[in-house]
Amino acid sequence: MTQTQQWDESYIAHxxxxxxxxxxxxxxxxxxxxxxxxxxxxxxxxxVNTFGAADSQWIEAVCQQMQKLSHTSNLYYTQPAPQLAxxxxxxxxxxxxxxxxxxxxxxxxxxxxxxxYAAQTLGKEYTNIITLAGSFHGRTITTLAATGQEVFHSQFxxxxxGFLYAEPEDIAQMEQLLEENPCxxxxxxxxxxxxxxxxxxxxxxxxxxxxxxxxxxxxxxDEVQCGNGRTGKLYGYMHSGIHPNIITTAKxxxxxxxxxxxxxxxxxxxxxxxxDHGSTFGGNPICCAGAINVLQRLDETFLxxxxxKSKLIAEMLTGARGILSVSGLGMMVGVETQRDASKxxxxxxxxxxxxxxxxxxxxxxxxxxxxxxHLVQGLQVLKTVCAKQED
Ligand SMILES: Cc1ncc(COP(=O)(O)O)c(C=O)c1O
Numbered sequence: 001m002t003q004t005q006q007w008d009e010s011y012i013a014h015x016x017x018x019x020x021x022x023x024x025x026x027x028x029x030x031x032x033x034x035x036x037x038x039x040x041x042x043x044x045x046x047x048v049n050t051f052g053a054a055d056s057q058w059i060e061a062v063c064q065q066m067q068k069l070s071h072t073s074n075l076y077y078t079q080p081a082p083q084l085a086x087x088x089x090x091x092x093x094x095x096x097x098x099x100x101x102x103x104x105x106x107x108x109x110x111x112x113x114x115x116x117y118a119a120q121t122l123g124k125e126y127t128n129i130i131t132l133a134g135s136f137h138g139r140t141i142t143t144l145a146a147t148g149q150e151v152f153h154s155q156f157x158x159x160x161x162g163f164l165y166a167e168p169e170d171i172a173q174m175e176q177l178l179e180e181n182p183c184x185x186x187x188x189x190x191x192x193x194x195x196x197x198x199x200x201x202x203x204x205x206x207x208x209x210x211x212x213x214x215x216x217x218x219x220x221x222d223e224v225q226c227g228n229g230r231t232g233k234l235y236g237y238m239h240s241g242i243h244p245n246i247i248t249t250a251k252x253x254x255x256x257x258x259x260x261x262x263x264x265x266x267x268x269x270x271x272x273x274x275x276d277h278g279s280t281f282g283g284n285p286i287c288c289a290g291a292i293n294v295l296q297r298l299d300e301t302f303l304x305x306x307x308x309k310s311k312l313i314a315e316m317l318t319g320a321r322g323i324l325s326v327s328g329l330g331m332m333v334g335v336e337t338q339r340d341a342s343k344x345x346x347x348x349x350x351x352x353x354x355x356x357x358x359x360x361x362x363x364x365x366x367x368x369x370x371x372x373x374h375l376v377q378g379l380q381v382l383k384t385v386c387a388k389q390e391d
Contacts, residue, residue, distance in 0.1 A: 026053025103224030104138025118184030197334025231330030
């Protein structure tokens with residue numbers, strides 16, 4: 001163990017089990033550790049580094065802003081946040097944005113807004129929010145409650161009340177929950193990430209939208225992981241043609257800086273009034289400058305390339321030896337393997353390729369800008385490791 005690793009073990013709360021490498025620098029989809037080892041990055045910091053490490057255009061945009069103004073309070077106007085909000089609204093058809101710092105905060109903001117909206121439009125008892133089994137919405141007490149996985153709940157009771165869970169793709173159960181409980185909203189990930197990289201059926205999403213409308217409940221999509229170009233469209237819900245009332249996002253939005261965003265449609269745009277919500281760092285000029293650069297570059301041509309790379313990934317992995325199935329959407333890929341996924345992650349790392357896990361699957365979230373050459377090299381290693389016979 002190096003001194004850095006010892007200090008980490010001694011002084012940082014043990015919330016993460018880390019792999020025994022210390023990453024120190026990178027360029028694009030290549031990362032280097034402190035021993036000079038080189039890795040092909042197929043995880044992008046869990047869907048954060050949209051354009052990989054140390055992207056020069058992004059650095060320039062961020063540094064330019066840093067030299068002008070890195071922070072002020074939300075008591076004053078700044079230039080980057082409104083420019084970014086306008087871009088987000090124009091690209092989604094939404095009407096207003098609240099900026100925060102993370103996915104959990106973006107979801108907290110959506111949940112508070114949904115409860116306030118429901119109290120005003122349906123009645124005070126309309127507090128319930130339906131989420132899906134296997135979902136993941138964050139680590140705060142409320143977003144843990146929203147997360148439909150018992151394993152995250154047990155040690156932190158009591159969680160925020162008012163969350164109900166439906167099985168994904170079971171529209172009858174969703175309808176029953178809406179009929180039997182006064183509900184403010186339905187919250188779901190168009191592609192479940194932590195839950196095992198499962199894309200929800202487009203027809204199911206359309207049915208959920210209809211049901212939400214029928215019951216006056218809001219539809220909130222959590223695009224924290226599957227948003228910002230990851231699936232080949234700007235946001236994952238766009239594949240199904242639904243129109244959510246609220247969109248939440250974070251991770252890849254600012255390409256490596258902490259930024260959360262909650263987008264509101266016409267109905268919900270004015271729910272929040274001064275004093276209802278806030279965040280010291282929300283809309284931070286540096287993070288917003290990073291996000292403006294990211295969004296400008298996620299144009300149709302680039303998204304088409306994401307689509308093409310996603311096809312290449314599916315072609316290379318589907319039916320390969322030791323691979324049982326390939327799931328997901330775009331460059332958000334789940335790989336069900338014959339061998340234990342944890343062993344595969346470790347062996348890939350030893351062979352210079354960084355991959356992630358989601359439940360019992362290998363999860364791939366490469367930088368969207370990864371070159372075909374690095375993508376193919378990384379996937380070749382993964383295939384070799386998956387095909388290996390156990391000793
Ligand atoms: C779908 C989804 N929502 C919310 C979150 C929480 O985001 P953060 O860790 O930025 O709070 C995550 C994180 O993995 C996520 O995947």
